[in-house]
Amino acid sequence: MNKQPEKYQVFEKENEILRHSKDVLASPELLSAQAWQQEYERLAQSYAQLLGEVKLLTSVSDRLQNKLNKANENIARKNEELTQTLEMLTRERIGKRATTIVLILAAFFFIVSELVIDPQLQQSAKIFGASGLIVLKVTVAIALKPIEMILENLLLKTAVRKKMS
């Protein structure tokens, strides 16, 4: 009989029983009727034991498979939660960065407007009136929010693109 691969050596005893049975069958004339009966009884006993073990192994194996499936499902769920948390964190970080950039821009525009544009607007105010000047400044202030949103989206897309590459 061929040498069994190592992982099947666990069935050494069963292989031995099979080998013995084949040997007995190969020379039937060597055994008496009583010896045949004894051989048959031994084989039936071994078969019953083997059947019991097969039932146990199948049952244990199925249970282990279920355990692995549950563990896999759990890992997939945790992975999904982790991905979502990471996305939220990225969005949060990018939002903060966009706000900082917009604040810096606002401060820059404020300084520029106070030093350069404002004196000229004072001249225009003589034409459009003081309320015209206020409306203009409020419009610039309101425009900061959409700028922040556009900037946030832009940074988010860049982050996603970086992540994909």
Add this chain to the structure above:
Amino acid sequence: MENFFLEETSKTPKLSFDVSTGKFLMSGRSIPENSIEFYKPLFEWLDEYVKKPCPKTTFDIKLEYFNTSSSKCLVEIFRRLEKIKDAEIVINWFYEEDDEDMQESGEDFRELIDIPIVMHMIAN
């Protein structure tokens, strides 16, 4: 005859078989790459032990997880212990409160093996 002892690893269980007291322990995980290679020295040790066993042998099994080939090796261990005559032998099968799988596996072994297997629940 010397005691049989193997330290636990991430894939193999702790094996502590004390020949002087008859106290045996198997704990941890049993998922070796090659189960028969891992358990063969224990089989050989048990073959010697059953020839002259302690008056009382207590085998504690505290496994978290074992693969299919390890369960076959467990059967082989129990079959060897079944050979002990004229001496008391008991197997204690421990399982975590929420581990139904390990409990049911113990019950499956109890049906198959001709040695008393006592089930013990470990409360979380």
